[in-house]
Amino acid sequence: MSGTATKVPPAELDAEIARILAVHADREGAMLPILHDIQAAFGHVPETAIPAIAHALNLSRAEVHGVISFYHDFHVEHDPLPVIRLCRAESCQARGVEALAAAFAGETRVRIEPIYCLGLCTVGPNAMIGDAVHARLDTSRFAALVERTVVEQAA
């Protein structure tokens, strides 16, 4: 199942959520892995998945909502904008990420979200798109990255 799916038939959604819950059925601390898998499958954690997650983990719906709203990675609504995670941790700050972030504060074609250390501190500022890390970013390299991301999203 694609992580960018926008409209999934309810039966397909229910079946995929049931499959993900079954994969993690006997796992300690299954909440975050379940949420990550559902987010990867649908691009968000659908509101309709929350009762099933709560039931599987013997939690209240409010507890599941609380975890989803606590972590920036999780969304209950599909977000059509591609996400670029820009490292805002100390080494990237020392290498100019704040100026880079400020230069793109008005960018509306992508969502620029913070992430805190990608483990490549000596080659920052760094960003992550999906699983790919992009290093040594300056204004022109980041602009090119934004353009490429927008074009790939539209394709």
Ligand code: FES
């Ligand atoms: S501080 Fe940015 S990669 Fe470590």
